[in-house]
Amino acid sequence: MPFIINKSHFNFENDLLIINGKKVDCAHKIIRAMKLMLQSENKIVSKEQLMRELWGDLIVTDDSLFKVIQEIRKIFKANDIHDNILINVYGKGYRIVPTITPTDKTQINYTQAQPDLNTKTVRFNPIIKKFAILILLLASTTIISYELLNNNKKVLINARTYQQLSDMAEIDSPQLLSLLSKKYLNKQLSVEDEIKIDYLQALAYYKAGNYQSSLAKIDEVMASSSQISPIKATADAYLLCANIHTYTDKNALMLDSINTAEQIYQQLSDSLGLAWSLLFRGRYYSKIKQLDKSISLFEKLV
Structure with a gap:
């Protein structure tokens, strides 16, 4: 109303x-x-x-x-x-x-x-506006289709682009969701790109305070992750899941998410990811009142 x-x-x-x-x-x-x-x-x-x-x-x-x-x-x-x-x-x-x-x-x-x-x-002038939008959509579709045909479904979102998009979530999550929707969604993407996009959407929803939508996208990452070798976006999604459940009573799910994220970061030799895993493990022990373990882990980080 x-x-x-x-x-x-x-x-x-x-x-x-x-x-x-x-x-x-x-x-x-x-x-x-x-x-x-x-x-x-x-x-x-x-x-x-x-x-x-x-x-x-x-x-x-x-x-x-x-x-x-x-x-x-x-x-x-x-x-x-x-x-x-x-x-x-x-x-x-x-x-x-x-x-x-x-x-x-x-x-x-x-x-x-x-x-x-x-x-x-x-x-x-709604017709003119719609016509302009249609031209832009057709142009972007043509460019992306050309790239996909020539790359034969190679990964489009490289490590640098992935980091830039992740940083955008911190600054302007609605803009990130809009960008992902316009540039990537409903396109013929590799499974790796799909996982990255699902995680980036989950991150944007989380930053916007829409936790249910964030968890739904994390579920999509988990469902797709078995199709390819472990990648950073999958580990990041599990860690985001742990972060969300820091504020719920699902302690077992929080711990499982941390364990899975840590295993993937280890396989990828991602030292920063391992540090974040350690931080969340400390938060987990603090949450369940095992303060000695929590303090010990935080000391390792320092």
């Missing part, structure tokens, strides 16, 4: 946040939190409600929630809505101050059609 605050229109379509007719690029968890706040009818939304909506049974810190709130405030400010619109009610949660007015889609479309010539122009 669309909402109005201070003459600004908020709508949610296909997991997208749209403000005053414009799509807002933000993480999936930001959209879910924003929707929950707008549905509150100006009531206080408790921290527990927000955490349950965003992370389910995973245990996260208040700092993680605070980052989400900060992102929502940035979105308000970027759309010329004062950032104090969302306040912290000490000890209780968060509340939107100005009146939230639920409305219907017809009202919003009528209001948005009036503002200025630029808005009308964008809506007046």
Whole structure:
């Protein structure tokens, strides 16, 4: 359902946040939190409600929630809505101050059609926009198809590209998901490339706070990994799985994931991967209250 605050229109379509007719690029968890706040009818939304909506049974810190709130405030400010619109009610949660007015889609479309010539122009030329997108897609498909035919399904994502894409997840996970979708998905790729892409998607979803989608992609990596010799992306996926389950009660799965990742890193002589495995093993022992083992492992890292 669309909402109005201070003459600004908020709508949610296909997991997208749209403000005053414009799509807002933000993480999936930001959209879910924003929707929950707008549905509150100006009531206080408790921290527990927000955490349950965003992370389910995973245990996260208040700092993680605070980052989400900060992102929502940035979105308000970027759309010329004062950032104090969302306040912290000490000890209780968060509340939107100005009146939230639920409305219907017809009202919003009528209001948005009036503002200025630029808005009308964008809506007046959907065919041109679609035609331009189609040309770009055809061009990229032609290039990739040519590469695939000439490489005979050789690996497209080399070690350097893989690292660059992994780094992108830290900076802009939505952009990484978009890039992977446009350039690689639904193409005839080698199994190795498919595993790398599945892991990179899992990493991007994790960074965006969408842990269920991240775990689903990790499952795809695990399902494909038996088809080829061990590669770094497979080990990275197992370690990411261990990282996610640091905050659940699935201790056995966390340990199995660490063990598998470590075995692959050993086969690949990946010293950095082995160091990360050691770090997560220390976290595992800390989690199950075997502090002596945890401290011993952390000392090795130092």
